[in-house]
Amino acid sequence: MKELFLPPALSCEIGEIYASMATAYDEVAGILPLTCQGCPDNCCDSYFLHYTYSEWAYLWEGIRALDDARLDRILQQAKDYVEQSRVLIARGQRPQLMCPLNDQGLCGLYQHRLMICRTHGVPATLTRPDGQHLRFPGCFRCQEVVNTAYATEADAPTMDRTILYQRLAQLETRFLGGKKGLFPRIKLTIAEMIVAGPPKDIKTNRE
Ligand code: SF4
Numbered sequence: 698m699k700e701l702f703l704p705p706a707l708s709c710e711i712g713e714i715y716a717s718m719a720t721a722y723d724e725v726a727g728i729l730p731l732t733c734q735g736c737p738d739n740c741c742d743s744y745f746l747h748y749t750y751s752e753w754a755y756l757w758e759g760i761r762a763l764d765d766a767r768l769d770r771i772l773q774q775a776k777d778y779v780e781q782s783r784v785l786i787a788r789g790q791r792p793q794l795m796c797p798l799n800d801q802g803l804c805g806l807y808q809h810r811l812m813i814c815r816t817h818g819v820p821a822t823l824t825r826p827d828g829q830h831l832r833f834p835g836c837f838r839c840q841e842v843v844n845t846a847y848a849t850e851a852d853a854p855t856m857d858r859t860i861l862y863q864r865l866a867q868l869e870t871r872f873l874g875g876k877k878g879l880f881p882r883i884k885l886t887i888a889e890m891i892v893a894g895p896p897k898d899i900k901t902n903r904e
């Protein structure tokens with residue numbers, strides 16, 4: 698099956714959405730204040746799942762640019778991750794394994810990291826399409842900052858993810874076009890996105 702590539706305009710747009718996320722994140726992190734510097738944890742071992750074909754395709758834009766040696770190393774790490782995470786899940790445990798893209802503690806594909814990598818940390822809110830309002834307290838370090846510096850959680854600044862998620866959802870719709878309903882829903886770790894290769898197109902009866 699044909700690989701799915703993001704058209705240049707959409708690739709540019711996803712980059713802009715990610716840049717808006719970074720601005721919104723930095724604003725809240727600056728007020729709190731929260732920084733990852735000196736943190737004893739590394740969130741790149743969190744078990745995060747990702748749901749969009751467009752982010753998967755954008756991740757692969759970055760992976761394609763890697764040299765062969767790095768690509769081989771990352772592929773092997775991704776295979777190990779997938780294998781180990783399946784064993785842990787079968788045992789009823791939530792995997793805590795280092796992301797195959799992490800390189801000596803830092804993201805090895807920073808420009809192409811996914812939305813959750815960009816929003817995790819500061820407190821956030823989200824209004825779902827059904828109107829339900831969600832609030833995320835932020836990472837453990839952020840919660841320590843909030844508990845020390847603010848009378849209540851509600852007094853702390855939050856990053857509103859709603860518009861950013863909506864923009865990404867709209868971009869996903871344009872990316873998949875008329876075939877959107879034919880694509881299976883995805884729920885993949887970054888390691889699974891690497892092992893599976895880039896997202897593939899769906900063949901319709903008319904093709
Ligand atoms: S997001 Fe929070 S827990 Fe994760 S590295 Fe940064 S400060 Fe530490």
Ligand code: SF4
Nearest residue numbers: 741796798799804814
């Ligand atoms: S893509 Fe980068 S930031 Fe995200 S979990 Fe992997 S190494 Fe960490």
